[in-house]
Amino acid sequence: MNKPIIRDTGTLDGVPYVRLSDTGNFSVFKTFDCGQCFRFDPSHREGEPYAVSGVAMGRHVTFREEDDGFTVVGADEKDFHTLWEKYLSLDVDYGEIDLAVISALDEEGNAVMRRAAEVSAGIRILRQEPWEALCSFIISQNNNIPRIKKIISALCENFGELTIDGRGKAFPTARALADAGEERLFELKTGFRAKYIADAARRVADGELDLDAVVRCDSYAEAEAELMKIRGVGPKVAACALLFGFGKTEAYPIDTWMKKVAARHFKSGPDPLKFGKYAGVAQQYLFYMERYMGGGEM
DNA sequence: GGCCAGGTGCGTA
DNA sequence: TACGCACCTGGC
Numbered sequence: 673m674n675k676p677i678i679r680d681t682g683t684l685d686g687v688p689y690v691r692l693s694d695t696g697n698f699s700v701f702k703t704f705d706c707g708q709c710f711r712f713d714p715s716h717r718e719g720e721p722y723a724v725s726g727v728a729m730g731r732h733v734t735f736r737e738e739d740d741g742f743t744v745v746g747a748d749e750k751d752f753h754t755l756w757e758k759y760l761s762l763d764v765d766y767g768e769i770d771l772a773v774i775s776a777l778d779e780e781g782n783a784v785m786r787r788a789a790e791v792s793a794g795i796r797i798l799r800q801e802p803w804e805a806l807c808s809f810i811i812s813q814n815n816n817i818p819r820i821k822k823i824i825s826a827l828c829e830n831f832g833e834l835t836i837d838g839r840g841k842a843f844p845t846a847r848a849l850a851d852a853g854e855e856r857l858f859e860l861k862t863g864f865r866a867k868y869i870a871d872a873a874r875r876v877a878d879g880e881l882d883l884d885a886v887v888r889c890d891s892y893a894e895a896e897a898e899l900m901k902i903r904g905v906g907p908k909v910a911a912c913a914l915l916f917g918f919g920k921t922e923a924y925p926i927d928t929w930m931k932k933v934a935a936r937h938f939k940s941g942p943d944p945l946k947f948g949k950y951a952g953v954a955q956q957y958l959f960y961m962e963r964y965m966g967g968g969e970m
Numbered sequence: 971g972g973c974c975a976g977g978t979g980c981g982t983a
Numbered sequence: 984t985a986c987g988c989a990c991c992t993g994g995c
Contacts, residue, residue, distance in 0.1 A: 707976065809976085812975095812976060813975095813976080813977040813978065814974090814975065814976090814977050814978080814990075814991090815975060815976080815977090815991095815992085816974080816975040816976085816992095816993080816994080817975085817976080818975095818993085818994080819975080819992070819993060819994085820975095820976090822993090823992095858991085861991075861992065861993090862991080863990075863991025863992055864978095864989090864990045864991050864992095865990095865991080866991085868978090903978090903979085904977085904978065904979085905978085906977060906978050906979085907977090907978095908976075908977055908978085909976095909977070909978080912976080925976075926976095927976040927977080928975080928976060928977090929976060930976085959976080963976075
């Protein structure tokens, strides 16, 4: 695979930026539109190239599409290499993964996967911070995306630290949410999830649950079991957290959309084990096709 | 006004 | 083990 090439660096109104080319088929739009993260929103003006802005890794940042790549605003060259290249999974060969996921099933299944990979081309599985991903997907249960974003934004506003450039609030630490307590969390409209967030925050803050150990854990079953000790974390929430925050690309979250796509396109399954290490990417392609492309009809 | 939203825990057979 | 059902809340 080609490594991204840095075309230009500089500052605009005192804010550093890095412009990149040779980023493969990477799509800012699809990556941030596919429901894997909840702290970014479109920020371009009408008629301008698509851009999203938000806070991740404790920094305020903008990703803007360019004709030959994209620009990161709010980062210098060093930030790009130490933070965003990994965050955006630009070090991963998606060409190779695509080939693997569209040849993992039988003939009929492969045709569906080819279509899903085609409409999802450019999506990257983000490597979000473990605690943020875990907490976010606890909030996501039995909930819709606008409200999920609203709740997370309220948590950040109330309990998050200011970003280093002072333009936003970081995702609150587990300690901050543990100290806030269930009642304060409930007041921020988290609903029945307040006790779940409080339980997760307490376990992490107390060191009872070591998130870094879960990241390092080679066994998916063990990692999943560890997260599922938290009240309110079932297989779906665990899988989402592990996929989007713990680097477990074999995680295969099955939600209502995946049930729809299975019913629509497959007699049974598909069997995630057939996708092996890249089940999570296959899942995201199928999910995106069903959720955002109306099921992938031509 | 009832149903649903990227589920989970709990009670019941 | 396998269901059905309640659950906070906001939008349609």
